[in-house]
Amino acid sequence: MKNGRGKLRDDLLVGMGFALMLAALYMALVYAPTEKYAGAVQRIFYFHVPLAWVGFLAFLVVFIGSILYLWKRSVIWDSIAWASAEVGVVFTSLVLITGSIWAKAAWGIWWTWDARLTATLVLWFVYVAYLMVRGYAREESQGARLSAVLGIVGFINVPIVALAINLWRTQHPTALIFEGGLAPTMLVALLVCVVAFTVLYILLVRQATSLKILESDIENMKNLRLE
Amino acid sequence: MENLGYLFAIYSIVWAVIFGYVFYLYRKQRKLRREMDSLRDSPSKQEPD
Amino acid sequence: MSRMFASVFAIFWKDVLSEIRTKEIVTAVLVFALLVLVIFNFAFDAASGTTARIAPGILWVAFTFAGILGLNRVFAVEKENSSLAGLRLCPVDRMVIFWGKLAGSFTFMLVIAAVITPIFLVLFNLPLFLPRLALIIVLATLGFTSVGTLFSALAMNIRARDIMLPILFLPLVVPVIIGAVETTTCVLAGGPWSDMLTWLEIMIAFDIIYLVVATLMFEFVIEE
Numbered sequence: 001m002k003n004g005r006g007k008l009r010d011d012l013l014v015g016m017g018f019a020l021m022l023a024a025l026y027m028a029l030v031y032a033p034t035e036k037y038a039g040a041v042q043r044i045f046y047f048h049v050p051l052a053w054v055g056f057l058a059f060l061v062v063f064i065g066s067i068l069y070l071w072k073r074s075v076i077w078d079s080i081a082w083a084s085a086e087v088g089v090v091f092t093s094l095v096l097i098t099g100s101i102w103a104k105a106a107w108g109i110w111w112t113w114d115a116r117l118t119a120t121l122v123l124w125f126v127y128v129a130y131l132m133v134r135g136y137a138r139e140e141s142q143g144a145r146l147s148a149v150l151g152i153v154g155f156i157n158v159p160i161v162a163l164a165i166n167l168w169r170t171q172h173p174t175a176l177i178f179e180g181g182l183a184p185t186m187l188v189a190l191l192v193c194v195v196a197f198t199v200l201y202i203l204l205v206r207q208a209t210s211l212k213i214l215e216s217d218i219e220n221m222k223n224l225r226l227e
Numbered sequence: 228m229e230n231l232g233y234l235f236a237i238y239s240i241v242w243a244v245i246f247g248y249v250f251y252l253y254r255k256q257r258k259l260r261r262e263m264d265s266l267r268d269s270p271s272k273q274e275p276d
Numbered sequence: 277m278s279r280m281f282a283s284v285f286a287i288f289w290k291d292v293l294s295e296i297r298t299k300e301i302v303t304a305v306l307v308f309a310l311l312v313l314v315i316f317n318f319a320f321d322a323a324s325g326t327t328a329r330i331a332p333g334i335l336w337v338a339f340t341f342a343g344i345l346g347l348n349r350v351f352a353v354e355k356e357n358s359s360l361a362g363l364r365l366c367p368v369d370r371m372v373i374f375w376g377k378l379a380g381s382f383t384f385m386l387v388i389a390a391v392i393t394p395i396f397l398v399l400f401n402l403p404l405f406l407p408r409l410a411l412i413i414v415l416a417t418l419g420f421t422s423v424g425t426l427f428s429a430l431a432m433n434i435r436a437r438d439i440m441l442p443i444l445f446l447p448l449v450v451p452v453i454i455g456a457v458e459t460t461t462c463v464l465a466g467g468p469w470s471d472m473l474t475w476l477e478i479m480i481a482f483d484i485i486y487l488v489v490a491t492l493m494f495e496f497v498i499e500e
Binding site: 070122123125126129132133136137138142143145146148149150152153154156157160161163164165167168171 | 423426430433434435436440443444446447448450451454455458474475478481482485489490493496497499
Binding site for chain 2: 040041043044047048051086087090093094098102104105200204207208211214215218221222
């Protein structure tokens with residue numbers, strides 16, 4: 001299974017992840033200055049934005065993993081794609097939830113059809129559909145192949161959806177806009193949070209991937225036994 | 228500063244969801260390990276068709 | 277090259293013939309689309325002054341739902357008759373099957389549009405001669421059917437096929453729907469070409485990109 005050095009690296013990664021999350025919390029809650037107009041609630045931004053970026057990273061990994069799977073047909077690429085989609089959906093769901101609560105806190109409404117939130121919602125649907133294809137497939141290899149196609153087609157859609165929704169929003173602007181400028185200290189805090197969440201993503205995907213590979217190994221063993 | 232309630236809600240939800248996913252992974256790993264072990268310990272338990 | 281065209285046409289014509297003989301889908305989908313239009317009338321109270329603003333949305337929702345019904349059938353027909361194995365055995369490039377099916381579903385949706393649109397314009401008391409609307413419908417239908425044909429094949433073999441198709445399809449065609457509604461609004465208001473240009477460009481780009489992508493991806497969907 002895992003040799004000593006591999007275990008040490010894993011533990012280091014987990015330790016680093018924990019430390020980074022702690023640092024991120026500090027940066028977001030203590031280090032970053034309070035925003036002038038929005039007050040303390042604006043600190044949600046330091047989790048909301050990194051979750052969005054890492055969610056996007058997750059879907060990029062799904063895209064690459066899907067291409068590589070269709071090319072090489074190796075269960076490893078399939079597992080990486082699936083794991084990344086899972087974690088991506090978790091993170092993107094959090095983006096939507098935190099975005100909603102932020103809107104409630106800042107403007108008193110639970111949802112605003114602003115460009116980024118809307119595009120994120122559409123993206124969320126695409127990757128939930130990815131997971132559903134896996135679930136509804138009649139067998140593993142079919143699920144892997146079909147969801148790989150969706151992983152590719154869906155990701156290509158991302159820039160188009162973003163462009164279209166952006167244009168739609170600029171033509172029908174709402175009164176509420178989600179962003180302002182960034183002071184340098186805010187930028188630093190944001191970057192720390194982005195790194196922290198990226199490491200978290202890596203940890204989760206590694207774990208989920210090895211589980212899927214394990215699952216596939218067990219399936220193979222069972223099939224061999226039956227012969 | 229009354230808005231702090233929302234801030235707390237956000238952070239706890241993020242915490243809860245991530246932790247929930249970690250927990251789900253952990254339970255799955257336990258189940259798979261058990262399956263793997265049982266397969267190893269009982270060779271040729273299945274009759275060939 | 278001409279052999280490919282012939283094969284594409286053969287697949288297309290087979291579907292057209294079987295549809296002409298049974299008339300089963302076209303009539304059902306037409307009636308459904310009309311119903312959707314009417315129900316939206318009740319839902320949004322078309323007698324009031326907001327009609328002009330929501331009319332394009334109503335038209336495109338009706339199209340989208342009707343389109344989904346039609347797309348569900350594109351490969352369901354093959355599955356029911358187990359004729360897909362036969363198609364696979366044909367010594368043709370996989371993309372020929374895709375283009376044959378695409379031609380079929382595209383024509384089908386255009387037929388539905390040709391009937392629904394005049395009725396819609398009448399129901400909402402809008403001007404009847406709108407050539408620009410025809411262009412929009414063609415572009416949008418191309419976008420719908422290129423994505424829809426690919427996913428119809430994808431969903432063909434998985435469980436809950438009929439509900440998975442819209443779940444897969446709708447998020448991806450959001451740009452088409454937004455573009456169609458925006459341009460239709462402009463046309464119904466009698467606005468100039470320049471207002472529509474950007475959206476038309478987006479829709480054209482979408483169509484081209486997805487025609488290419490779907491053609492490339494189709495062989496993976498259909499392999500066994």
